[in-house]
Amino acid sequence: MSGHATYQPQSRFMQWMERRLPIGGLVYSSFVAYPTPRNLNYWWTFGGILSFMLGVQIVTGIILAMHYTPHVDYAFNSVETIMRDVNYGWLLRYLHANGAAMFFLAVYVHIFRGMYYGSYKEPREVLWILGVIIYLLMMATGFMGYVLPWGQMSFWAATVITNLFSAIPGVGEPIVTWLWGGYAVGNPTLNRFYSLHYLLPFVIAGVVVLHIWALHMVGQNNPTGVEPKKDTDTVAFTPYATIKDTFMMIVFCIVFAWFVFYLPNYLGHPDNYIPANPGVTPTHIVPEWYYLPFYAILRAIPNKLLGVCALGASIAVLAFLPWLDTSRVRSARYRPLYRQFFWLFVAVCLLLGYLGSQPPEGGYVIAARICTVYYFAHFLIVLPLLGLFETPKPVPNSITESVLHGDVPLGASAPPPAKA
């Protein structure tokens, strides 16, 4: 499994360089010769899409920061100046705001793909946990970015979320005051959010490097969940994965552009075009769509402290997924029961998202409670038990065998399914 070829610098300069800083060799082994399972489907292209989106966010963000003023009196109007008077400022801002949404869209596909194919299982636990850390950092970054335009939703989202810390017994209030830099959400809060919003993407980039490093250590999982065993199980990253990833990246850009150019405010809330006003509370304070499932979990629990704990636990539980899933088979392809539960879990997450957008009253609260219980039950009851009771279907001996002869191992009694 050393890969398909080793790096031979062609030019005199690169030969000279390679003896001093072997960066050519690093790039070659990581992005050219790196063996990638030959049976990867399009769900595996979202890692590349996510790296691309991080780049888009950093580039547009740095340019926006050149024009933005982080001050409670000027922030709203400075964003409007970007929209009106900065050359293509409207494009930069819409790219950045919708880019955040697309970033989350891609990360959710990426996470669910990992769950479906068991990509978190041994030996990929650290790879998975690094992913959970990236997701947490993304949530913090996205939240602070949403505060910066200093509209009504910015202000009230900041108030609601920072107030969650006041639920901590004893030290809650001092912590909130410390977070705010005052006795209410104000200019110091905006300033530190801006500072952190600029910092965290680079922390994300750092953890992404670790994530990719860990990935290159253990190799990619694949739809069969069977580790590559010989050279025919894999193809070289370039050109095979490169062209496939690039194609999907452009397809993803079509969706991205659809929102940026035709529905730039669809994913936002109209109230955020009203300047922040501490004296007027919006009728419904709702976060951005990508936090809605967690918001539903938070509000499903009547006790504030327990609600905050549930919110934290709903994300923290992801980090323990490698040990909660007791099945020895990775891919849901060979786990008929898990596959049903997986889609039920996806449906529950989507429904939680819808419930998070609705006012916390009547049937919505009851539905949110049922979904919250199921969300945790999926991780804490279904996954541990499923591994013990489920009879998995026979797993192919190798990737090549699965590609050549269908998904049934040679010698198995079941007739091979017709290849699509």
Added chain:
Amino acid sequence: MTQQRTILALAIVGAFALPLAADAQQEHSHETPTPPRVSWSFAGPFGHYDQAQLQRGFKVYREVCSNCHSLSLLHFRNLADPGGLGYSEAQAKTIAAEYKIKDGPNDQGEMFERPGRLADAFPKPFENDAAAKAVTGGALPPDMSVLAKARGYERGFPLFIFDIFTQYNEEGPDYIAALIQGYREKPADMKIPENAHYNIYFPGQMIGMPPPLQNGQVTYDDGSPATVAQYAQDVAAFLMWAAEPHLDARKRIGFQVMVFLIIFAGLLYFTKKKIWKEVELHPEMLEKKS
């Protein structure tokens, strides 16, 4: 297989969510009706502002709305911006000069008034919010610069999903046009405080703004009907432009970007197919090679 599962999952979600959505709609339907949809020239992928309509809307703003509502983020120079009202720079200058702008302090340290210039922002009708409230009797007339994007209404499930595909994004101007025409006789059993007015589209049905427009109030130069319905649409379109002055450019560039991306994606797809052909059609070749 996977597709069937996805459909199944969506069906489960639908089964859960539909009755809830229906509940929610019933709950709100006897409160606030949905604003009727106007067919705006700026809607859809090829939408662009109607210059004549923006000019009419500006006339309504100038003669009526501007008595109470500021437009503080707009400058007179914007009147000559491409993709907007279509005035020439000279025309915009003339309009600006019709306004009195407070400037200063001068060499004597005193404030003074002078005719407006292109670089000036539209002057505010009131010195401050307190002065505005004193005149209106407590209600603060909102600034109109981004009003068309700051207003809207809940679309509800499943309409909000369809909107992604139909590109419906005009809740703001629809709401504004409806609101202007939304004044009715108040129901007999409803108590309304002094200085408030009954408007079916306003959340809570009690609005501080009196009916702003009457038929024939503003005289149009282009022969368009001088009706409240016409005024309402024209001023809503004008406010959409004020809130989103680069919409024309956005949709034009958007189309170019889309054409590029689709062609590029097509080329990449066939390149990908060619590169993978050997692996996919003759997987055994690789086996022999190793």
